[in-house]
Amino acid sequence: MNRLSQALELTHVSEDDKIPDDVWEKFMRDSERDIRASAPKEPSSRAREVTERLRRNEARGELPEGWRTGPAWQEKKSRRGLWGVLGVAIAVVVAVVAVKPSLVPGDFFGGGSDEAGDAVASALPVETAAPTAAPSAEAxxxxxxxxxxxxxxxxxxxxxxxxxxxxxxxxxxxxxxxxxxxxxxxxxxxxxxxxxxxxxxxxxxxxxxxxxxxxxxxxxxxxxxxxxxxxxxxxxxxxxxxxxxxxxxxxxxxxxxxxxxxxxxxxxxxxxxxxxxxxxxxxxxxxxxxxxxxxxxxxxxxxxxxxxxxxxxxxxxxxxxxxxxxxxxxxxxxxxxxxxxxxxxxxxxxxxxxxxxxxxxxxxxxxxxxxxxxxxxxxxxx
Structure with missing residues (x-):
């Protein structure tokens, strides 16, 4: 995740590489909906009352057997919030790559290394006619x-x-x-x-x-x-x-x-x-x-x-x-x-x-x- 995010941040997007307006607007609407859905909500008065009663029962040792209490429940809640955030970030990456795969540098899907691609790209094509000038000066x-x-x-x-x-x-x-x-x-x-x-x-x-x-x-x-x-x-x-x-x-x-x-x-x-x-x-x-x-x-x-x-x-x-x-x-x-x-x-x-x-x-x-x-x-x- 970090590798792909960094790659996208470092990639320059030219005018020709911009995502079409209609695709971007749809993506923003979907992302806003997902963020609202995953954002923490203020508990209702009924929920606060139930929580307070459970807290008092827990202090007296009166919780029902098998009740998921304390750290485990909190960890689950924390993980769900984290995955909500990560899900939005992943959605951003998928949308961008789907619209413009060329924005991702290298061969993210395993087709070959960047070095191999550079070597192939830099190789001269076969000479089919006499060149018109000497090769340019090298560094x-x-x-x-x-x-x-x-x-x-x-x-x-x-x-x-x-x-x-x-x-x-x-x-x-x-x-x-x-x-x-x-x-x-x-x-x-x-x-x-x-x-x-x-x-x-x-x-x-x-x-x-x-x-x-x-x-x-x-x-x-x-x-x-x-x-x-x-x-x-x-x-x-x-x-x-x-x-x-x-x-x-x-x-x-x-x-x-x-x-x-x-x-x-x-x-x-x-x-x-x-x-x-x-x-x-x-x-x-x-x-x-x-x-x-x-x-x-x-x-x-x-x-x-x-x-x-x-x-x-x-x-x-x-x-x-x-x-x-x-x-x-x-x-x-x-x-x-x-x-x-x-x-x-x-x-x-x-x-x-x-x-x-x-x-x-x-x-x-x-x-x-x-x-x-x-x-x-x-x-x-x-």
Missing amino acids: PEVPTLDEPFAGSPAKRWADGAAGIVVPKAKGVGGQSAAKTEQALKLTKKLLVESNLDPGTLRGERPEAALDVLDPVQKDVRGLLETALSKPDKKHDPLWMFSRFDPKEARLVGDVVKTRGRMTFKAGDNASVVVHADYTFVYPVVQTNGSTEVTRTIIRRVLDVDIPDPSRYRVTPGKLNIVKWDQDINNSACDVYDGYLHPHFPSSEPSGAAPSGPTTDPYDRSETIDSNGDEACGTVSRV
Whole structure:
């Protein structure tokens, strides 16, 4: 009772939330009637006379056997008066809730906690088109081991693979809806295995991701194989895979925040081309025992297709890479050892000094200019 009353007292009622006049007037009439009925009444002269006679008989010990006397009767009377008052209060609550249930904060009837509701309400809807601007600035917060996404727009993004939503398939480019669905699912698998798989993030060989790619496309497979075994500036596995040096940094927890979209269209090779554009946010900590948390943000854009095997020399059920691009933020510049090297504010920066422009790594409204300045820049926030 106290919990509900307090909740109603603390709830602001806007003009739109007011109880209709006719309902309120009926409620006031009923409440006034109940209060009059439960209010104590002045005893009549006859009642006072009977009470006085009983008092004298009680003093002489002459009350009939079994008569309810003294404290028990008084307690019953007191309880009846209390329940009358409580009944009116309960009637107030029931009337208000019946007319406007939204006035009661939380989930009073057990449908879920307020915290769960807040989390659901704050989650961003699925991205279906390019945003028109960067996410708004967040309140400045320092990320911690318990809250690695504090102060980041990614806090409202989906977790991991849940953020890679496959659109409904349909036939295009002479290919069936089933073929389109296959291409979409393989694209998601490639993204997951390349950017979210725990082994890949620990720097292990991304075997499952490589298996999605067509071995016949030797320029891509060959480049990636060389990059994984002998990385250098012209053969960088970070072009496709997110990998941290296990001797230097590790992921905080097991959540990587993900946001982006996937589309498809008819291709030039009697195929369906899938376009994927996703940003991944990795909270990391050094492996030297420090508890300082930072974040590396990577945006990946790639086009893939499955050409018609009846017309082209391809491996059925494998993806061909048409185009790829990436934007890696908060990692050492000009270091080509095959790993990401996050910058921690308390540590000396590694790699070359940034010489490019300052950018917002969370801004998904701009395209990645693959022909632009390749100089490593700085970020406005992490």
